[in-house]
Amino acid sequence: MRIAFTSQGSTWNDPIDPRFGRAPYLLIYDEETDKLEVIDNTAINQVAHGAGPETARKLFQAKPKVLITGNGPGGNAARVLENANITIYIGAGSLTVEQAYKKYKNNELKNY
Amino acid sequence: MKEIVIISGKGGTGKTSITASLAKVANTEAVAADCDVDAADMHLLLQPDFAYSEDFYSGVIAQIDQEKCIKCGKCKDVCRFKAISIINKQYVVAPLDCEGCGYCAQICPRDAISTPHQNVGNWYISSTRLDMPLVHARLGIGAENSGKLVAKVKNEAKALAKEKNIPFLLVDGSPGIGCPVISSLSGADFVVFVTEPTVSGLHDLQRVYELIAQFKLPAGCIINKADLNIEKTKLIKQFMQQYQIYELDDINYDEKFSEAVTNGYTAAEIDKEYEEKFKNIWKKIKKIVLEKK
Amino acid sequence: MVDLDVEEPNSGLFVKGKLEETNPVYKMVPVWEKDKCTFCGNCQKVCNFNAVIQLHTQVLVFPKLCHSCYACSELCPTDALPMKPEKIGEIKTFHQDNLTFLESCLNIGQEMAVQVIAHTNKILEKDYQGQLIIIDAPPGTSCPVIEAVKDTDFVLLAAEPTPFGLHDLKLAVDTMRKLKKDFxxxxxxxxLGNDKIWEYCQRQNIEILAKIPNSRTAAELYSHGKLIYKQIPQVKQEVLKIANKIRQLSGEPK
Known part of the structure; x- marks a missing residue:
């Protein structure tokens, strides 16, 4: 399965970014291949309005099944993710990507 | 680092003054960020030195290259905002009317229209008369606050907090219920709602609560001028209980508040009593934020 | 009287009257017609506001983010995004004695305040031409304010004599000068506060029309939604000064 994280950096040790739309990096962990893919989303800084749907569209292209993030996306982004059939888990705001993955595996994260 | 955002629906509730007061008592524990860019008044109480300044670019506005323009008029035809007119036989864009949609640039047969980002203001990192740094911004006339600017101010404040190992971020949030306030709330750990017991106060609280609920954020409320209308204060408290909003404190109507602002200091600096009051509010907030995982 | 503070229309809490009619305000937004769509991706490409997103064989439109520029709709090669009206607010018309009161309101969750204001302005131009119109404008110096004062003949700037008030007043004055408005x-x-606002107006040669005295009673009356001038004579006196100025401006005798 492919699992996405909103992150402040590009590695397992970087902290989760609690925001969705304006998260600078999206990390995708592919459990089958054990690879961590990095989507650079830093250009979102240039977007004045509608950052949420734009990031959601980018995420859709990476085809994850699950998204792990902090506070959860706003309404517009949530609609894109719902249409893309991505399940959202929240409450990982104060963790690193690795810690967040472990918590998810232990069913310790809240479903959005 | 924990992020605390202070918001109110309408102006005049004392939000900025209360944020500055919390900043005063939080002292070295926090970095302050002013995201109420439309009425950025916190600097009047904190006296920042504007030490570091950078231009801020946002939104786009159409620009017509007269050399390339063949005067076909297509741009003027498609513009729904009447932003393009003919002046001295040239097609010109009125910047205040241009919405930045870029339709004219799409339709131009000669690629004569570009849509450069606009310099709409500045943002700053300042030392203040208090021990805490302030990140703030100033917009030009007609420029609109945006999620982008709020995100920028908050990001810089966060980076500063990280660098100096400061545990809290105090954000003076944007008003309303649009994009800037969503950006203010995004990434927050706790929301403080400042309201007053007036006909509009409760109404505003309910509107903004819808947003907070969407982000599933824990929130607390300070009722300013609470003794002006005891009935309305009661109604606000009932609402708070119903939706599990923490009751942080009431502040009674006191002209010392405006006096303090007039003389350029925060309400926490009026006297010992007010200082204690704000210290207690700050303690309460910290306790809630640190206990929450 | 017209309330154009469409995000927080509060005048109606003080001025009521009998509700005569309610008219919806629409904005035009694209509506996706799946059958016609070839999934070429052009709509998403031309939208500068991220209001149209294509997910593989699905196009999502976010009406709240849409600025009604028509680019996606008119540039669609197969007309799969026709523009249709969406309700974003409403205008209520009240009557109280000789006063007509229009309350212009943006629906919660909508962001395009300017469109509601512009629509109300059109109604004023069409149905109320030649009449004296008093507008309660939104705060700040951004697009909604500019739209609200654009067609006016005179602007009254209300300010408090505190540093916050002075700071915001200076911005408002700059805006009015940029718009070339009399004020x-x-x-x-x-x-309350200090004399700085008075000094500023003197220096800048700005007329101070009235000084509404500060009092706790006024704040209490406001909190209950009551009209202050009716109960505090000093306030009434100042309000009359404003009324006289308005009469004078509109060519009526004092």
Whole structure:
């Protein structure tokens, strides 16, 4: 399965970014291949309005099944993710990507 | 680092003054960020030195290259905002009317229209008369606050907090219920709602609560001028209980508040009593934020 | 009287009257017609506001983010995004004695305040031409304010005599000058704060029309939604000064 994280950096040790739309990096962990893919989303800084749907569209292209993030996306982004059939888990705001993955595996994260 | 955002629906509730007061008592524990860019008044109480300044670019506005323009008029035809007119036989864009949609640039047969980002203001990192740094911004006339600017101010404040190992971020949030306030709330750990017991106060609280609920954020409320209308204060408290909003404190109507602002200091600096009051509010907030995982 | 503070229309809490009619305000937004769509991706490409997103064989439209520029709709090669009206607010018309009161309101969750204001302005131009119109404008110096004062003949700037008030007043004055509007200042909560606002107006040669005295009673009356001038004579006196100025401007005898 492919699992996405909103992150402040590009590695397992970087902290989760609690925001969705304006998260600078999206990390995708592919459990089958054990690879961590990095989507650079830093250009979102240039977007004045509608950052949420734009990031959601980018995420859709990476085809994850699950998204792990902090506070959860706003309404517009949530609609894109719902249409893309991505399940959202929240409450990982104060963790690193690795810690967040472990918590998810232990069913310790809240479903959005 | 924990992020605390202070918001109110309408102006005049004392939000900025209360944020500055919390900043005063939080002292070295926090970095302050002013995201109420439309009425950025916190600097009047904190006296920042504007030490570091950078231009801020946002939104786009159409620009017509007269050399390339063949005067076909297509741009003027498609513009729904009447932003393009003919002046001295040239097609010109009125910047205040241009919405930045870029339709004219799409339709131009000669690629004569570009849509450069606009310099709409500045943002700053300042030392203040208090021990805490302030990140703030100033917009030009007609420029609109945006999620982008709020995100920028908050990001810089966060980076500063990280660098100096400061545990809290105090954000003076944007008003309303649009994009800037969503950006203010995004990434927050706790929301403080400042309201007053007036006909509009409760109404505003309910509107903004819808947003907070969407982000599933824990929130607390300070009722300013609470003794002006005891009935309305009661109604606000009932609402708070119903939706599990923490009751942080009431502040009674006191002209010392405006006096303090007039003389350029925060309400926490009026006297010992007010200082204690704000210290207690700050303690309460910290306790809630640190206990929450 | 017209309330154009469409995000927080509060005048109606003080001025009521009998509700005569309610008219919806629409904005035009694209509506996706799946059958016609070839999934070429052009709509998403031309939208500068991220209001149209294509997910593989699905196009999502976010009406709240849409600025009604028509680019996606008119540039669609197969007309799969026709523009249709969406309700974003409403205008209520009240009557109280000789007063007509229009309350212009943006629906919660909508962001395009300017469109509701522009629509109300059109109605004023069409149905109320030649009449004296008093507008309660939104705060700040951004697009909604500019839209609200664009067609006016005179602007009254209300300010408090505190540093916050002065700071915001200076921005408002800059805005009015940029828009080339005639204006004057009303000092509210006079007696509070300091004289800086008065000094500023003197220096800048700005007329101060009235000084509404500060009092706790006024704040209490406001909190209950009551009209202040009816109960505090000093306030009434100042309000009459403003009324006289308006009469004078509109060519009526004092």
């Amino acid at each position: 004057a200042v009303i000092i509210n909560r006079f007696g």
